[in-house]
Amino acid sequence: MAKMQPGGRGGAVSLVSLPRIEISPFKELARRAVIALALLGLTTLIVWLDRDAYIDNTGQDGVSLIDALYYATVTVTTTGYGDITPIAPHARLLNALIITPLRVSFLVVLVGTTIEVLANQGSRSIKDSMWRKRMRNHVVVIGYGTKGRSAVNTLRRQGTPADKIVVIDTDPNSISDANFDGLAAFQGDATRRDLLRRAEISKAKGVIISLDKDGTSILATLTVRQLNPTAGVVVSVREHENVPLVRQSGASSVVTSSETVGRLLGLSAIGPDLGAIMQDMLTGGEGLEVHQRQAEPHEAGQPPSAVQGERVIGLIRNGTLRRFYDQTASRIELGDELIVVRRAQAPTSKDLLRFAAEE
Template identity: 80%
Template sequence: MAKLQPGGRGGLLSMVSLPRISSSPFKELARRGAIALGLLLTTTLLVYVDRAAYSDNTAGDGISFIDALYYATVTVTTTGYGDITPVATHARLINALLITPLRIAFLVVLVGTTIEVLANQGSRSIRDSFWRRKMRNHVVVIGYGTKGRSAVNTLRRQGVSSERIVVIDDKPGAIEDANFDGLAAFQGDATRRDLLRRAEISKARQVIICLDRDDAAILTTLTVRQLNPTAGVTVAVREQDNVTLVRQSGASSVITSSETVGRLLGLSAIGPELGTIMQDMLTGGEGLEVHQRLATAEEVGQPPSAVTGERVIGLVRNGTLRRFYDQTATRVEVGDELIVVRRAQAPTAKDIQRALAD
């Protein structure tokens, strides 16, 4: 997939900013061809109306409409055989002041913009098609507001490449921000199936829905689940009353944003230090962070408490979460994923290099 050029917003990645190409190259060529034809006919009429001021040096039988069309054609295309020429002074002035600008406009419209359409629109179609063909097991983030950006930053810190994250939002500013952050983005309503298909939702591994309205989140969840029955779908809602409805719509996990914030406020009121620790774990990049990783060979067979440098608070075995106090989680087994609290990792040279590349 094309990447954003470092240091600016105008990288190649913006190629996939729009949900669809507004017009095909052939329609664009037809439109510009009609403009060129109009310029040609205007030149023809100018010559034909003033035909007495022109001389046919070959036949010598005067200027007919066909002769005027022929003269206009060879003139605007800069061929200029010289067999028909303006002889009157005013006709030469008209050629200099009117027909010459028409000739330049004709060349700009038909030649210059034709090359531009073929190069830009054609290559854009090819790159867009290539991008969609190679996109597999990616993460689609629907809604790139505060929650969406935070989710993307967390995914990156957890090792998800920017090339595997796709943003959908209906606001142009959010699309521009996503492109600036090095992400592929599509603008439009996420409840539209054609837009979701363009983002290759059926091949996505995870879908994160963080919209401003719960009813839009529910409808989007239904649409996503219809197109991809197996992906993990995480949805943020504002009201606790809507959690059950969102789960029934097909969400794998539901986060209540207002209740989560309210609980954090309550904990901070009871004990500011407790609130600080909770916020610390939810904020990446410094202090403590929560991380999920695959158990190493050295950890297999050991109790979770034997893991050094981290505190295991749960493990995932065969797709089931087992908390640290669960009697079935006394030993780490092959294939277990550990959920740990650890000290925030400073970015490595490899992480910095990848971020610069993105």
């Protein structure tokens, strides 16, 4: 859904790239202009090589190369002053069979394309403005690599619609992948305030930062937190020693990728089945999964152990996490959010139709 227009750092505005692949309008216009010039040059060459079959009714001094270019120009643009005309029968035949189609092609390529590009560019600006006005309470994912895509897949499995997810990445291939997955996307540096503002970061309810370099992640976290003091910001870092810096930068939660993988490896080495259970809960769509949901009215007043079909491992009350062994979590109250371990649910036909419609 979003790409940066050419000259991104030179002041051009970043527009949202909707889920489709498109060519830059300026590049397309330049390409068509080259074709138009080639058609004009070909017409000039035809007239110049057959110049003896033409007459200059004004100068009466023959047809020069400049006259041939002049004739080609006024002909392909349908101006047609009539001061230079073909007099030989074969020249008139060439005009009818070759130069006239070249004239039509010139008009289609240049004039038609110019109108189309300007109309499309205006349409894109309007769509960008409309998208920004309705975008709120969304999730911004900075970095659409392996971790970012996995985070997006988890969000969508948990019920977040695709039109409430926005991707920011510097790689144009990642932007194309995000568009293919049905997501809006911006190409550019997520440490730039103007780009984050284009993604309506101030209205986002959550931000996921999954970049390859911890230093860039820290700077992106600082910038995001300055623009949105209340959103939940989840940051992935490679090294545990950088966790305090990321937290000081304003991250709500920090995930250490290398330490997490190392802990999973250690658990698997201690007991393969233990490692299998942990990996099972981290893998969506099969086996066990961790889920967060709102407490149902009929569950109010019951202990967490009374919930059927799920195991409550924690609940969130008034914004505070209370684990299952906490005495204050002995009874479920209305408004609580439950964190449960449950059997992974295969997507229903309704879910599949929704995903298909989003993409």
